[in-house]
Amino acid sequence: MSALRSYGPAVGKGCTPGGSWATRFISFLVMGGLLLTDLLDWDATIFVYYTEWTFLLALVYFALGTVISAYGCWLSSKNPAASENAKNSVPMKRDVEDIGTAATSITYMEDESTSAVSLQSHSAEEAILERAGFWGYLMQIIYQTCAGAIVLTDIVFWCLIVPFLSNTHLGLNALMGCIHSFNAVFIVLDTLLNNLPFPWFRIAYFVQWSCIYAIFQWIIHACGFTWWPYSFLELDTPWAPLWYFLVAVIHIPCYGIYALIFKAKNTIFPRLFPRAFVRSF
Structure with missing residues (x-):
């Protein structure tokens, strides 16, 4: 899989590289504004939440995608x-x-x-692999990690935290609703337009991302942090092993849900755009 697909649109005639660039740039601006507002309303302690970690990771993805898409536009202008x-x-x-x-x-x-x-296209592909290959592959990894993590955060937020686990540390307001909605909207929109792959083996990066967050929580609590952002992560309860096991298992359906979205795109779009759609693998 080449880095060329990092900026190439899935619907070749319906969405130009410039369209992919504009979509990613707008997503970056909106998500950056939401994160900045959240940071100003609260403080840096918002980053004890997995949601903020994932939101920041998605922001990095759209920033990197904007740069790579711009590079793709430049190559397209040189090789019409x-x-x-x-x-x-x-x-x-x-x-x-x-x-x-x-x-x-x-x-x-x-x-x-x-x-x-x-x-x-082959010449452009070689140029990108040579000059931006590492960043292209890094973008793929971040994208596939974000996809599963966003599904996980939004399901936990809307189905578990909002109805059952809200507390004084969670500011359940319109901003939080936007953060837990726009992240999914923008990543799905990008999936519909991009040509990145979504292989199952990349679930390993998603799991590693969550493991890093869990280790981070253990470290800050060992250093004296007093409360848990998610009660099901508490270690001093008899149900802790079961909760951690369930959280680990839920990574599979979360990644699977996004894999179904990816598969649906590859199934439906060729029928809607038979001459323009470039299938992802």
Whole structure:
């Protein structure tokens, strides 16, 4: 999987690299504004929450995606696709033989155009792999980690914390609702437009991300932090092993839910955009 797919749109004719750049840049601005507002309303202690960790990670993804998409736009401007005007130069006559000849000519020109675009895409791919390859692959890892983590945070927030576990440390207000909604909206929108893969083995990064957060909680509590942001993470209860086991297991359906979204895109979009859709793998 090349870094070229990091900026390439899934719907080639419906969304240009510039469209991908604009979407990611707007997502970055909106999410950055929400995070800054949350930080000003409270303080840096908001980062004891897994939600804020994931939100910040998504912000990094959109920042990196904006830069890589801009680089893709620059490459596209240097290597524009072959013009389709040549197709219009083929005379279309009513005579059956002439129509057949014209159709053959059009097919030949389309093949030539496709070959030219393929060569240009291959050159762009090599350039990105050479200059931005590491960042492209890093972007993929962050994207796949964010996808599962966002599903996890939003499910826990809306289905568990809001109805049952709200407390004085959780500011349940419109801002929190936006944070736990826009993160999913923007990452799903990006999934619909991007051409990044979503393999199952990358669930390992999602699990590692959650493990890092759990270790962080253990460390700050060992250093004297007095309250737990999520009561099911408390270690001094007899149910702690069960809670931790359930939290570990829930990573599988959370990642699976996003894998279904990814699969639905690859199933539905080819029918809606049969000539424009570029399938992700």
